[in-house]
Amino acid sequence: MSSAIEIRDVHKRFPIPGGEVVALQDINLTVEAGEFVCLLGPSGCGKSTLLNAVAGFSQPTSGTILVDGRPVTGPGPDRGMVFQEYALFPWMSVAENVAFGLDIKGLPKAQIAERVNVLLEKLHLREFRDRYPKDLSGGMRQRVAIARVLALDSPVLLMDEPFGALDALTRRSLQDELLKIWQELGKTIIFVTHSIEESIYLADRIVVLTYRPGTVKRDVRVDIPRPRDSGTNAFNELKRELAVMVMEEQHRHEAAEQAGLTTD
């Protein structure tokens, strides 16, 4: 396996009134092609900041990010992003949303239609192709968002707490579907979450980040065979271990909050 994403010495500082926040400090991380990596940590640990830097939405203050050997200079369709807020275009139907990326690439209509049909089928959206996003449930919307990035066939998927707003059952079935897609298409996935259970259920590797400054606290490989069962001992042992680490950071976050240093 070759490395798909290389994050080298990345720092990110934000100016705030009366000072600055060190959101990321000294991040070094390599993600292999086809690997499923979860970034785990409490609010304010910089996991979304790191994901946004890989997506190219904001440049790190220093350090470099290489995707497939090329430095990231801006957002691009080689790194499809799935947002927690779905970010579907509400004025486009389901099919138009999925077709958008292909459409602006100028692909022939017939080819777009065929690709869209395949994806709608794969994500069980065929019946909803002409609906507008407002008429869909949260789970359905996130399926559309996933279909929309899959349409571009980007090797890398970046997911920013994509299932955070969904109910537990919908969440589980989307997790299963994502795993199926990942195994079938061999995507490289960076998945941000603050759910310990979700990260163990999904990831090959879990990277735990610290609360400000955001650094890599632990990089844990998950060796439990899939499909993973949250009732097994191995699952629960890892869960306890991660909970200790994440809660340490959560307590630092709460302490900062109570000291009035932050509001997030």
Added chain:
Amino acid sequence: MKAVTWKSVAEGAMVPLATLVVWQAVCSMGWVNAHVLPSPLAVAEKWWAYLLPLTEYDPASQSWLGWALSGELIIDSIGSLYRVLMGFLVGGVLALPLGLLMGSSNLIYRWMNPLIQVLRPIPPIAYIPLSILWFGLGNPPAIFLIAIGAFFPVLVNTIAGVRHVDGIYLRAARNLGAGRGTIFLRIILPAATPYILSGVRIGIGTAFIVVIVSEMIAVNNGLGFRILEAREYFWSDKIIAGMLTIGLWGLAIDAGVSRINNHLLRWHRGLDH
């Protein structure tokens, strides 16, 4: 859209009917001078006469349809609606691109906004003297005034619409590979349409107010002209007939615009249709 039921129609008609009854009663009792406040029946009679052609039907000189539509009320309505449409088009066509520019470019916004803010509070009516000086009499000054009335609501709402586009749509579009032109045409423009269309609705409403005023100065037909003319002759029944016509057209236009909006915004949350 909610279904119209007999019950809702009856409920809605209750207060207007009661008003008519009281009004008619007050007039029939002779409590008010008929020149000051004519009775509803007198107004209805005048309205009917106002609607009918002024001359007898003469097949030799005109078609039947042309004759049927030759009543003053119809000529006046066409005149007023034409001015509203032209004025709104001029104002809207100027406001939309300027609003899009000011909304999407901070530099242009900073340059243009002070001037806009100074001009915006000037009511279109204050332009009447200048409009006559610049455009003389007839339709041009009226269209100019209406255009000013329609310009600012469309402009201000377009700017707000563009500036309020949710950043997440822009990020998603950039992520999917959209360039600046695509983002403008396929993201910013549709995302701003709810604001723009509400500006259009307000703009048409303003245009309709201004047309009545503008017709009182420089033209010789139109609903505004007619009610002022009627005042000269103390035809208070005709004044009220004209006012009711203005009200009905205003209602019809607003209902039409709102239907178009609902269709264009069928994707938008929070609309019942």
